[in-house]
Amino acid sequence: MADGEYKPGLEGVPATRSNISFVDGQAGILEYRGIPIQELTAHSTFLETAYLLIFGELPKQSDLHSFEQAIRGHRRVKYRIRDMIKSFPESGHPMDALQTCVAGLGLFYPLQEMDPNYVFGTVTRLLSKLPTMVAMFHQMRQGNDPIPPDDSLDHSANFLYMLSGKKPDPWLARIFDTCLILHAEHTVNASTFALLVSASTLANPYSTLATAVGTLSGLLHGGANQEVMMMLRQIGSVENVRSFIEDKLAKKQRIMGLGHRVYKVKDPRAITLQRIAEELFERYGRDKYYDIAVEIERVCEELLGPKGIYPNVDFYSGLVYAKLGIPEDLFTPVFAIARAAGWLAHWREQLSDNRLFRPTQVYTGERHQRYIPLAERG
Ligand SMILES: CC(=O)SCCNC(=O)CCNC(=O)[C@H](O)C(C)(C)COP(=O)(O)OP(=O)(O)OC[C@H]1O[C@@H](n2cnc3c(N)ncnc32)[C@H](O)[C@@H]1OP(=O)(O)O
Numbered sequence: 001m002a003d004g005e006y007k008p009g010l011e012g013v014p015a016t017r018s019n020i021s022f023v024d025g026q027a028g029i030l031e032y033r034g035i036p037i038q039e040l041t042a043h044s045t046f047l048e049t050a051y052l053l054i055f056g057e058l059p060k061q062s063d064l065h066s067f068e069q070a071i072r073g074h075r076r077v078k079y080r081i082r083d084m085i086k087s088f089p090e091s092g093h094p095m096d097a098l099q100t101c102v103a104g105l106g107l108f109y110p111l112q113e114m115d116p117n118y119v120f121g122t123v124t125r126l127l128s129k130l131p132t133m134v135a136m137f138h139q140m141r142q143g144n145d146p147i148p149p150d151d152s153l154d155h156s157a158n159f160l161y162m163l164s165g166k167k168p169d170p171w172l173a174r175i176f177d178t179c180l181i182l183h184a185e186h187t188v189n190a191s192t193f194a195l196l197v198s199a200s201t202l203a204n205p206y207s208t209l210a211t212a213v214g215t216l217s218g219l220l221h222g223g224a225n226q227e228v229m230m231m232l233r234q235i236g237s238v239e240n241v242r243s244f245i246e247d248k249l250a251k252k253q254r255i256m257g258l259g260h261r262v263y264k265v266k267d268p269r270a271i272t273l274q275r276i277a278e279e280l281f282e283r284y285g286r287d288k289y290y291d292i293a294v295e296i297e298r299v300c301e302e303l304l305g306p307k308g309i310y311p312n313v314d315f316y317s318g319l320v321y322a323k324l325g326i327p328e329d330l331f332t333p334v335f336a337i338a339r340a341a342g343w344l345a346h347w348r349e350q351l352s353d354n355r356l357f358r359p360t361q362v363y364t365g366e367r368h369q370r371y372i373p374l375a376e377r378g
């Protein structure tokens with residue numbers, strides 16, 4: 001292969017065929033199974049959207065009921081998982097805890113034949129246990145017992161309850177559910193690509209999902225949502241925004257929450273998240289960090305807009321999560337709870353027509369070298 005064909009970061013290189021989601025990065029369009037994301041946030045729920053992504057169509061009433069019931073039934077985790085979480089250092093990052101927990105599930109549920117029962121069991125177990133394990137780690141790192149799930153609450157409300165011990169206002173739970181819909185899937189992003197590679201080896205799905213969780217944690221990917229909040233606090237006031245941005249750009253550093261490999265306009269999810277943030281602030285009081293974020297967007301439109309760098313999904317999400325009372329280092333685990341739906345859809349799709357991923361490389365090293373004995377090396 002000629003060097004000219006090599007694309008750093010595989011930019012523009014198709015890695016798979018998929019009918020799960022569609023992105024038009026110039027027009028700012030995102031669809032799940034052909035349905036615009038705005039339709040789903042207006043009318044669907046996270047679990048219905050997860051079903052759509054994983055099984056390819058909107059569920060009938062009875063199918064949705066069985067899916068939701070199965071997920072409710074998987075909320076508790078084995079006491080050995082709980083013991084494992086107890087042994088984690090409380091200062092560890094929750095994404096590392098989550099990755100370990102997801103991989104740990106594989107010890108209890110070995111890989112089986114890909115029949116519909118196995119797929120349904122795996123998908124519902126993972127969608128259900130990820131939120132439980134995130135909430136458990138959060139409680140246990142504070143020295144508390146985990147809060148058992150409340151079976152009277154739906155998926156999103158139950159997660160917020162397990163985090164705080166308080167039943168959330170249904171309006172806030174619905175906002176959180178909308179955030180999960182927005183984060184559920186996004187074509188062949190880095191964590192999904194890592195998942196596809198793992199799935200293609202026929203690794204156990206828990207190991208495969210753990211690969212994706214680890215990949216999402218990176219600062220250039222899902223980890224950016226926490227970084228944005230840290231940046232907003234570091235800037236501290238609207239007056240400091242321009243100098244902060246100019247200084248960063250002069251040092252060739254990245255502004256977190258901006259830029260995207262695919263979108264060259266404002267991410268449609270950032271538009272919805274900003275609207276949600278405004279609705280939240282209208283009811284619960286404005287937040288100075290929101291004003292700072294808006295000013296960053298304004299300054300960056302001027303300085304980075306000509307390069308097609310605009311807010312991505314991670315830019316406004318943290319402001320919403322913070323207002324919902326979610327601690328900053330749980331922002332990325334919340335992203336993982338949502339993205340599990342897309343990951344599982346891609347796991348299923350990959351295995352329906354599998355071929356091992358094994359790309360090639362452009363070798364740039366020496367050849368035909370002599371082994372130099374240790375004593376002769378300088
Ligand atoms: C869920 C998600 O994963 S969404 C993305 C979350 N990540 C972030 O928010 C981190 C900040 N953003 C970035 O680092 C990048 O925009 C990425 C990693 C998301 C995408 O990067 P790529 O597509 O690889 O773009 P690349 O790194 O080639 O950058 C192209 C140019 O834009 C600049 N650029 C890209 N993003 C930014 C940014 N956030 N701030 C400043 N400059 C940027 C680069 O410096 C580069 O400039 P140059 O051509 O003058 O050297």
Ligand SMILES: O=C([O-])CC(=O)C(=O)O
Pocket residue numbers: 185186187188189190260261262312313
């Ligand atoms: O698609 C990407 O490159 C990053 C991602 O996961 C997203 O934007 O949701």
